[in-house]
Amino acid sequence: MSLQRISESALTHKVLFVCLGNICRSPLAEGIFSGLVDDAGLTGDFQIDSAGTGAWHIGNPPDPRSVEIAARNGIDISHQQARTVSLDDFDRFDVIVAMDGNNLATLSSLCATPRAEIRLLLNAPPMDVPDPYFGGPEGFEDVYLLIRSGCEKLLATIR
Known part of the structure; x- marks a missing residue:
């Protein structure tokens, strides 16, 4: 194995998923992406977290739905606790993944020169993951499927 290949395999990819309150979409994305990473045998190669751009739910668990x-x-995402994006996140993470265009714009306005790449989860073509908070359980099913598809593509891109 070449030195370059050894150093590449030692890299840790740091991914942060962001939605508005960090109780619906981004906790799901964190859990889904973590599961995909585990299934691929890459657990030690990733640090995965989630946050919100709003502070309404700090310290709360994800929405029961x-x-x-x-x-x-x-x-299992029941152990997660909502937090807000911090300025440190723009330096700590390699990729910050917004669930929709509004959160993408908020993230872009928070830090003028982020080290992290800031992008939409569904970016080809650009599409929002809708916020299911004010809807019923069926909206959470739809959002789960969208997030899973986006996370699969994201993992393939990072790998």
Whole structure:
């Protein structure tokens, strides 16, 4: 194995998922992406977290509907706690993944020169992951499927 290959395999990819309150979409994305990384045998190669651009839910667990849809798909996100994006996140993470265009714009306005790449989860073509908070359980199912698809593509891109 070449030295370049050894150093590449030692890299840790740091990914932060961001939505508005960090109780619906971004906790799901964190859980889904973590599961995909685990399934690929890459757990030690990634640091994964989530945050929100708003401060309403700091310290709260994910929305029970997010916890339930994740559990139905074999993912436990019940231990997560909502937090807000900090300025340190723009230097600590390699990729900051927004769930929608509004959060993407907010992230871009928070830091003029981020080290991290800031991007939409669904970026080809650009598409928002809708916020299911004010809807029923079916919205969480739809959001789960969108996030899973986006996370699969993101992992393939990073690998």
